[in-house]
Amino acid sequence: MKIAYISTYLPKECGIATFTSDLLHAVALHNQELTQHVFAVADRDYVYPSEVVFKIDQHRQLSYIEAANYINENGYDCVILEHEYGIFGGNSGIYILSLINALHIPLLVNFHTILEKPNVDEKAILIEIVKRASIVIVMSNYAITLLKSIYRVNTSKVRLIQHGVPEFTLDHELAKLKKGLSGKKVLLTFGFLGRNKGIEMVIESLPEVVKDEPDLLYLVVGKTHPNVLAHSGEEYREYLGSLVEAYQLEEHVQFVNSFVSQADLVEYLCACDVYVTPYINEAQITSGTLSYAIGAGAAVVSTPYWHAKELLADGRGVLVEFKNSAKMAEVLKNLFSNLDYRTTLRDNARIFGKEMTWKNIGLRYTRILDKIIPTYDSLKENVGFSKEEMPKFSWKHIDRLTNQVGILQHATYSLPNYKEGYCLDDNARALLVALLAQQDFADKRLDRRISTYLSYIYYHQREDGLFHNFMNFQHSFLDEVGSEDSFGRTIWALGVLLRETKLTSYYQLGHELFFRAVPNFGQLRSNRAIAYTVLGIAEYLHHQSNDEVMIELMRALIGKLVREYEASSDENWQWFEAVLSYDNAILPYALLTAYPFLNDETIKQLGLSTLKFLESMTVQNGALSLVGNQEWAKQGKHISKFGQQPLDVTAMVFMYREAFRLTNKKVYFTRMIASFRWFLGENDLRLGLYDEETKGCCDGLESYGINRNQGAESTLCFYLAYIVVYRAFIDNDQDSR
The missing domain is CATH 3.40.50.2000 (Glycogen Phosphorylase B;)
Known part of the structure; x- marks a missing residue:
């Protein structure tokens, strides 16, 4: 049997370091053939004893992943984690989740601290650790009470073992x-x-x-x-x-x-x-x-x-x-x-x-190890995910951020941040959510939302068909003309309006806004703005499929993306730009969406090949590990893992959904679900960004943990992905009958 301990360790002057040393030696008393190694969490350089085989840099997240890889590759049978929030890196010790969720062997956890009033991160981290653990050990009955009442933990895997003590024989x-x-x-x-x-x-x-x-x-x-x-x-x-x-x-x-x-x-x-x-x-x-x-x-x-x-x-x-x-x-x-x-x-x-002597405590741990190691199935399949397991759709946070003008772009935690005002990007996204939600999540206020967001877009369009983007809370524009990206996102939303709205007045206004903007399509230079605009044209063509002018506009825009790909790609870098930056999946998605209208097989193949390249850079062990915005990814360079944005996840969901439609390959459906689960905790920090209490979505994964602000972009992106996945489940169920 080979055991790995994750803890601080002597000579660090720390109670948990001493505890781990005592436990290691106590367990060894009952199994002479046992191999035990320590993966010491270190805040500085220490001269460790021989049982320490790996030093985890407390404040470097990658070090935790490297430790997990070492454990997986070197034949360990079980990990014993000594958990105390303060000894691990990141907000509330969040980095430890990266390690334990990468393990392929059973995990036994000792909780040295269980808080009655945890903050959001502390609570989420403990719940995630319990979820991953095979056995959880606490040292008091009240700890079990807290696990039940505060953390809603199923205590079937919880064991009470007192803190060990030496044998006191001195007179x-x-x-x-x-x-x-x-x-x-x-x-x-x-x-x-x-x-x-x-x-x-x-x-x-x-x-x-x-x-x-x-x-x-x-x-x-x-x-x-x-x-x-x-x-x-x-x-x-x-x-x-x-x-x-x-x-x-x-x-x-x-x-x-x-x-x-x-x-x-x-x-x-x-x-x-x-x-x-x-x-x-x-x-x-x-x-x-x-x-x-x-x-x-x-x-x-x-x-x-x-x-x-x-x-x-x-x-x-x-x-x-x-x-x-x-x-x-x-x-x-x-x-x-x-x-x-x-x-x-x-x-x-x-x-x-x-009863608390280390000899007796060591025996209890040995018996637990003897039981959990042989019964652990490291090859068991990941539990499936169905629409019934998705959180319930809710307008609560979207409505919290929306007033009679539009949706505010930022929040401080879950509260609207009026100081930052509004932007066209988010009101276009909000219109997109409201329109796509009509089939499955309509309520009595849905028409009011559509009206509000459409009116906001109308107010922001200039005579030349371009749009303002930013507006302060006093309703003054903060720019002469908005970004190309905000233009493209708005065209996408207007295209969906023309396809989905059932009200003539909304269609008429949307048609006017859309076609006033059309003369600007050919001037677009931003790859993402081109992709968004292609998506808007595709939505329009779904109900006006014989509009040859629009088909040729789409062909011209797709041609720009193809030329960008040819200029930037080589054998090892199959992408449209010299970097991977933000909202990357929207580019393959636009190609795949355009294919049925242009009927050009090379466009479809380029969409699938760039999808595959993006996947090679952002999917690890079936889960998303996105390019963070701290530093864009370049060929041959390390990919920054922070901060990862919900925007990128939603684009991946749309991309995989379209790939599944075109090819009917189950792998794309599976990857779509895996992408959505990024929001629910299948990410590099192993914490969910969706907030069950507020019904909003946090703004991203940062090096220190979760950015707990819940702005419009992140929340709207969550619900866009939600709607796509929910509808995909329904369509797939219908197709399989």
Whole structure:
């Protein structure tokens, strides 16, 4: 058996690094033929022990993918992931999803943190990890409660295994002797220092305690947390020191400012009479320090954070309400003056702690590994996807962004951003969505939407048939003439209007706008504007198929694309331009759409060959991995993965749909579905961009995670792709009967 651990690792001074080292050695006790390697997530250079075979650069997403490839190619049987949001790169540690979703073997996950109030990314990441995992391990019952109530997780794959602890065999008085603490009543706290540890509460309680216990010594063992040190220095430790001086406790409080070894820690815990964890809030799902104290059979006093309430139940310790130093003083005085009570707590803790020894914990993990590895089917087919699994179509966010003028182009999160105003591009897209939705998703407000978006286009057309694009919220144009792309998109939408509208007045206005723009068709230079315009002409020709003038205009525009291809392509670069940039699939799509009207086989073949080239650059393992706009893709250059835009996905959906219509090859239908699923999480970050709560779509995949703004372009592109896929399912069902 060969196991890969993904975690921080010693010598990094980190609780999870220590946990992983202990777990690795505990599992090894029960299987001498086991091979275990660590894939260490590193924030800087460390000199690692031999079991570390791969260093994952915490802040480089590609490093996570490289680690997954290494695991897949080197015969590992299972991965154990130690999960804590802060140890992985990207927003809320999102990069770990790239790794686990590329694995071909079972995944066992330890959740060290489960949040009661996660942000959007934190919640989505945890749900995705659970979805991918074979087994999920938590260390408290309350963690299971949170998984059910907050994350809606099916807990059938969840197991409760306590945090492991060493075996504590050192005699109490001998431990005191070894630490030079003989004759002292020892109160102990250990772990990284930070404001959330609440140590000031204990210090403030001590003046009352030492009146009765003059031999008491409070040991605070541990370094300041590295993150605290980076941002605030030793401010908290200095504050605690000033409290000690103010209360004249110099003889009763001692700080041990170091990351102590496990052997040292065992001696401190065996030497203490009372252990205290005075954390200041309840949101602590797992505490390794508290687990160690229970394992050591210490008499424990704690504030009632989540893990403490469980571990100290049934007489294993005493709880004191948060930030109540007077109550803390009362409890400590009682414990130090009452040996029998202290002994009872210690005995209860020791009995429970025996079940938490690493030897016992290692056995439980070994049994899980023995069960999940043989039963994991790495060849199982990807579960199919049907229209019933698609989110329910909703106008909610489109309507949120739309007022009596048109659709606003940007949003701040899901709220309309009035400062950025409107654009023709998005109102043309909105008209396209409204028209294409008539067959399957009409409601009583649909006519109002069509009227609004068409009126916006009418208002933006100039006398020469060109259009303004940008308009501010005060309804003033911000340009003399809009981009060619916005012109082409508008022609596409108007073509669909001429084909789809059932109202004469809408048809008449659309016809007027379309033909006023026609004299400008031949002047277009932008490849994408040409492609959009071809699509608009094709829509028009569906109901006016004998218009020879329009057919020849289409032929001329397609000829421009062909010439661009001939000028830019070679044996290895079969594309229309020297770069792959944005909305790429719209170019092959235009060729495939034009083919039935021009009846030219070379156009069809060029559409399919450029589709294949684009696919070779943007499809990995059946899922979309698009060209990001951080840097356009060039021949022989690395493709930027961020930021990926919904616009490009929708073009892929349209392209594959048309390829399937022309060829009836199932692979194109499958790729169309896979492209749409990019919105739902089948992407490089493995997070969905569709927001079930707002019914909008996020603006893209960035290097740090999801761009959570939900502007018009992204949402309209999602619903355009949605409509195409939904209708394709229906048409395919009808064809197969």
